[in-house]
Amino acid sequence: MVILPTGLEERGDVRRETDPRSAGTLFQLIRDGRPRTRADLAAVTGFARPTVAARIDELLGSGLIVPAGEASSTGGRPPATFAFNPGARIILAADLGVSHGRLAITDLASTVLSERSLEIAIADGPEVVLDAVTTALCDMVEELGRPVSDVAGVGIGLPGPVEHRLGRAISPPIMPGWDGFDVPGHVARTLPTPVLVDNDVNIMALGEHAARWQDVKDLVFIKIATGIGAGIISDGELRRGALGAAGDLGHIAVPRGRQIPCRCGNVGCLEALASGLAVVESLRAQGVDIQRTAQIVDLVRSGNITASQTVRQAGRDIGDVVAGCVNLLNPSVIVIGGIVSEVGEHLLAGIREVVYSRSLPLATQHLRIVASQTEGRAGVLGASQMVSQQVLSAPAIDQLLVKS
Amino acid sequence: MVILPTGLEERGDVRRETDPRSAGTLFQLIRDGRPRTRADLAAVTGFARPTVAARIDELLGSGLIVPAGEASSTGGRPPATFAFNPGARIILAADLGVSHGRLAITDLASTVLSERSLEIAIADGPEVVLDAVTTALCDMVEELGRPVSDVAGVGIGLPGPVEHRLGRAISPPIMPGWDGFDVPGHVARTLPTPVLVDNDVNIMALGEHAARWQDVKDLVFIKIATGIGAGIISDGELRRGALGAAGDLGHIAVPRGRQIPCRCGNVGCLEALASGLAVVESLRAQGVDIQRTAQIVDLVRSGNITASQTVRQAGRDIGDVVAGCVNLLNPSVIVIGGIVSEVGEHLLAGIREVVYSRSLPLATQHLRIVASQTEGRAGVLGASQMVSQQVLSAPAIDQLLVKS
Numbered sequence: 001m002v003i004l005p006t007g008l009e010e011r012g013d014v015r016r017e018t019d020p021r022s023a024g025t026l027f028q029l030i031r032d033g034r035p036r037t038r039a040d041l042a043a044v045t046g047f048a049r050p051t052v053a054a055r056i057d058e059l060l061g062s063g064l065i066v067p068a069g070e071a072s073s074t075g076g077r078p079p080a081t082f083a084f085n086p087g088a089r090i091i092l093a094a095d096l097g098v099s100h101g102r103l104a105i106t107d108l109a110s111t112v113l114s115e116r117s118l119e120i121a122i123a124d125g126p127e128v129v130l131d132a133v134t135t136a137l138c139d140m141v142e143e144l145g146r147p148v149s150d151v152a153g154v155g156i157g158l159p160g161p162v163e164h165r166l167g168r169a170i171s172p173p174i175m176p177g178w179d180g181f182d183v184p185g186h187v188a189r190t191l192p193t194p195v196l197v198d199n200d201v202n203i204m205a206l207g208e209h210a211a212r213w214q215d216v217k218d219l220v221f222i223k224i225a226t227g228i229g230a231g232i233i234s235d236g237e238l239r240r241g242a243l244g245a246a247g248d249l250g251h252i253a254v255p256r257g258r259q260i261p262c263r264c265g266n267v268g269c270l271e272a273l274a275s276g277l278a279v280v281e282s283l284r285a286q287g288v289d290i291q292r293t294a295q296i297v298d299l300v301r302s303g304n305i306t307a308s309q310t311v312r313q314a315g316r317d318i319g320d321v322v323a324g325c326v327n328l329l330n331p332s333v334i335v336i337g338g339i340v341s342e343v344g345e346h347l348l349a350g351i352r353e354v355v356y357s358r359s360l361p362l363a364t365q366h367l368r369i370v371a372s373q374t375e376g377r378a379g380v381l382g383a384s385q386m387v388s389q390q391v392l393s394a395p396a397i398d399q400l401l402v403k404s
Numbered sequence: 405m406v407i408l409p410t411g412l413e414e415r416g417d418v419r420r421e422t423d424p425r426s427a428g429t430l431f432q433l434i435r436d437g438r439p440r441t442r443a444d445l446a447a448v449t450g451f452a453r454p455t456v457a458a459r460i461d462e463l464l465g466s467g468l469i470v471p472a473g474e475a476s477s478t479g480g481r482p483p484a485t486f487a488f489n490p491g492a493r494i495i496l497a498a499d500l501g502v503s504h505g506r507l508a509i510t511d512l513a514s515t516v517l518s519e520r521s522l523e524i525a526i527a528d529g530p531e532v533v534l535d536a537v538t539t540a541l542c543d544m545v546e547e548l549g550r551p552v553s554d555v556a557g558v559g560i561g562l563p564g565p566v567e568h569r570l571g572r573a574i575s576p577p578i579m580p581g582w583d584g585f586d587v588p589g590h591v592a593r594t595l596p597t598p599v600l601v602d603n604d605v606n607i608m609a610l611g612e613h614a615a616r617w618q619d620v621k622d623l624v625f626i627k628i629a630t631g632i633g634a635g636i637i638s639d640g641e642l643r644r645g646a647l648g649a650a651g652d653l654g655h656i657a658v659p660r661g662r663q664i665p666c667r668c669g670n671v672g673c674l675e676a677l678a679s680g681l682a683v684v685e686s687l688r689a690q691g692v693d694i695q696r697t698a699q700i701v702d703l704v705r706s707g708n709i710t711a712s713q714t715v716r717q718a719g720r721d722i723g724d725v726v727a728g729c730v731n732l733l734n735p736s737v738i739v740i741g742g743i744v745s746e747v748g749e750h751l752l753a754g755i756r757e758v759v760y761s762r763s764l765p766l767a768t769q770h771l772r773i774v775a776s777q778t779e780g781r782a783g784v785l786g787a788s789q790m791v792s793q794q795v796l797s798a799p800a801i802d803q804l805l806v807k808s
Contacts, residue, residue: 324656
């Protein structure tokens with residue numbers, strides 16, 4: 001029955017969260033990008049003017065805010081305004097797949113400053129892979145001409161279930177050696193900053209949401225690549241479930257698949273019918289010469305009818321599961337991403353066909369089913385976003401200023 | 405990219421939410437039931453001692469807190485402590501079904517003080533039904549010997565989709581005349597207090613969660629009665645989806661049902677196979693003499709094998725859909741409620757059989773699938789909870805004290 005305001009659960013935290021003198025609280029107000037005067041901030045927070053002035057000086061000292069010119073005045077000397085300075089620090093982001101990694105450096109507002117691709121083999125295990133990633137990231141920081149001390153944090157997406165709180169992969173099916181490995185601990189040996197880890201699809205949902213759908217509160221991001229998975233945003237926040245395993249669309253049974261075996265050991269899973277791997281296998285069985293998932297996109301684009309039809313059927317199978325998601329979660333936007341989604345309308349058409357025939361009218365009346373609009377960057381944008389959410393939170397800012 | 409603390413979106417709100425002198429903030433701390441001294445409260449909040457003293461006096465005046473004896477002291481006069489007084493006001497709760505309503509009066513901690521059943525016909529339309537409900541509730545208030553001015557708010561659950569923010573049913577399939585009807589406006593003519601409305605399954609999830617599973621953050625409540633629906637708690641809060649339509653399990657397709665027509669106009673929906681209505685029809689087709697959903701429970705309890713087998717198969721069909729929920733949401737608890745759930749283990753066994761064979765090991769390793777433990781009261785408990793969450797929130801308390 002007891003509902004306390006966020007962060008008030010524990011006596012030790014209460015003081016920091018509600019401390020009216022907190023620089024972190026002022027920073028959250030300045031962070032929206034609108035320049036504010038000291039008087040604005042005092043009025044909005046109810047803090048005393050001298051308190052505001054002292055905290056503004058601390059924040060200016062940290063570089064996190066900068067003078068943003070003068071406000072208009074009705075007479076006398078116009079007051080100075082202050083604004084968030086996203087360039088003060090940098091965030092390192094890595095979106096790791098089975099055989100490929102995408103790396104980026106962003107500023108604190110998740111604007112990409114530098115990007116790089118990296119061939120990896122996730123099966124080489126965490127030490128080999130993470131060392132390659134940190135080496136490449138450090139290279140990029142140097143290329144950018146920034147000192148390593150400018151790094152505010154590192155965000156990493158992994159292609160398997162992750163216990164986000166601890167930053168460890170848990171029972172990942174395709175990542176030998178990673179189960180329970182302390183990713184933040186290992187990375188922080190080279191980059192001694194906060195290191196945050198999540199499942200790749202979760203960070204893609206976060207990235208797409210922050211970059212293109214900030215006004216939408218309920219969004220599901222579905223990644224269709226070698227496998228199939230989803231990241232769920234409800235009421236504006238990523239929902240990970242009890243063990244971080246939420247969004248596992250790929251192993252929901254679909255009607256067409258009753259007897260088809262899946263690599264998970266079950267039969268009839270969506271992945272066994274409609275993942276990139278399943279489409280490649282189906283095309284091969286139909287006599288098409290194809291090796292890798294990425295080639296599906298080339299075949300469809302070049303007008304191969306067998307490929308288009310197979311992709312459309314995969315879309316319908318995905319639609320069967322997405323229809324259930326729509327009834328269950330009532331999102332306003334479903335974003336389809338991942339390499340296979342680059343085939344474009346054939347896949348979306350198959351998905352829409354089933355969702356609009358299977359979901360309830362109320363749940364679909366304003367529903368949009370769209371392709372990802374972040375050009376493959378959803379993962380790195382989300383990894384950056386995950387870090388900025390943490391390192392720019394009010395308690396983190398307070399801690400930063402206490403230390404400095 | 406901008407993330408402000410809750411409630412800081414708009415300048416007008418900021419002042420109230422963060423005002424350090426707020427009585428609402430102090431009240432949230434006292435509300436956990438632990439007696440606190442003025443000094444405790446000053447230390448925890450960082451507020452000045454005279455501010456705390458003045459706000460405590462206001463809260464004592466409202467009756468929402470009461471003196472709770474003296475704290476132990478290391479010398480000198482022991483300081484007075486204060487505690488939440490849930491008996492200060494009452495909440496009226498109504499859980500309305502198609503043909504039956506359950507009414508309750510609770511205190512501010514959702515303890516039931518008085519209960520009543522009410523035969524209704526939801527199809528009589530909102531005015532007839534709501535007038536019968538308010539008349540009965542006013543009767544109950546009088547019986548309890550409380551003045552109507554003690555009513556803090558009214559919570560109502562309706563058997564269809566509800567736009568919670570406005571308190572209106574939206575396109576409810578089995579509620580003629582209710583579409584868009586202003587429920588709070590109508591009820592407040594008789595009971596001029598806050599009136600909150602939600603879907604019946606949402607409030608059941610809220611009630612079961614608050615009464616039995618407060619420590620669990622991710623819970624799905626599934627109601628199996630004439631129809632089938634779910635209420636979803638993620639990260640501790642009810643998730644309603646973009647239009648309040650989340651949790652509509654009943655119209656997700658199940659493998660066994662491909663050609664069976666559903667009352668929604670589609671085919672193969674879970675409801676068409678496994679709802680109370682579907683089980684009754686199936687039993688009749690097998691020559692069993694049965695009229696109403698409630699009789700299923702009697703038949704199974706009396707050892708009717710046909711009924712037990714049919715219920716178990718319904719459980720398996722429900723399990724098919726629940727397995728998808730588990731993969732998608734990764735809850736730690738699934739509660740099965742509604743009249744059909746009273747058959748007990750036959751239904752649960754069918755559900756568990758499929759969920760544990762179909763869901764991923766990671767998602768099921770700590771999963772509990774249990775029967776509702778609130779003896780049919782989940783709805784009224786949740787309706788009460790919905791009201792107390794709102795009327796005891798910090799801004800509502802501040803407003804209350806300003807008015808008085």
